[in-house]
Amino acid sequence: MTQETPSPTPTPSPTSTPARLSTVLRPESNADAWLLEGAPFQRGSDVHIFAELNSPSEGKNICGAINYYIDSRAAGGIRQVNSGASCQAIAGWLYLSANDTMLLTTGVHTLTMKYSGNSTYAPSQFVIQFTVK
Numbered sequence: 001m002t003q004e005t006p007s008p009t010p011t012p013s014p015t016s017t018p019a020r021l022s023t024v025l026r027p028e029s030n031a032d033a034w035l036l037e038g039a040p041f042q043r044g045s046d047v048h049i050f051a052e053l054n055s056p057s058e059g060k061n062i063c064g065a066i067n068y069y070i071d072s073r074a075a076g077g078i079r080q081v082n083s084g085a086s087c088q089a090i091a092g093w094l095y096l097s098a099n100d101t102m103l104l105t106t107g108v109h110t111l112t113m114k115y116s117g118n119s120t121y122a123p124s125q126f127v128i129q130f131t132v133k
Contacts, residue, residue, distance in 0.1 A: 020122040021055050025066065025115045027126070028052045028090050035111070040131035044102045046095070053091035053115055053124075062121060063087035068094045069112040076100045091115075104132045 027035050028050035034041065041047055051066040063083050068075040077096040082089075110129050117123035 020117060021057050021120060023062070023064075023115060023117070023121045023124040024054045024056055025091075025113055025124040025126045026052055026054075027113070027128070031090075035128060035130055038129075038131070040133040041101070043104060043106055043132045044098050046098055047101055048093055048095050049111070049113075050090045050093045051113055052089075053087075055121060061088055061091065064091050064115050064118065064121065066092055066094075067114045067116070069114070070104070071109050072112070075111075076103065101132065106132050 029036060029052075031048065031050045033039075035049065049068065053062050053064050053066065054060070055062050063081070065081045066079075068077075068079065075094060075096065077094050077100045079092065079094055081092040108129050108131050110127060112125060112127045114125045115121075115123055
């Protein structure tokens, strides 16, 4: 009696996923000097926070949607996501109106900016504390 030995099932070779390029997310240094220097802002005043998203390996700023959180909760306000040539300066911004900042208590808060990444660029985040007086 002959017994057939089945041929092994070929194992597919894993598909390599290209590595995503690293990114650096931070407030734009000129417009957000108050934030980076730790200067407080007045509760009930308008505030803009400009996001700069950079690809260090390419040496350029890139586009991408940024999510903003204050004390681990989604920040209110209006978000702008730039596209095309306008990303050479900033990826976008968050605008908090006087009504939005009135919802913050006086004292120290934490701002978290998050970029989720995409097929080309890796995620990144920036965290900083700020003071409302």
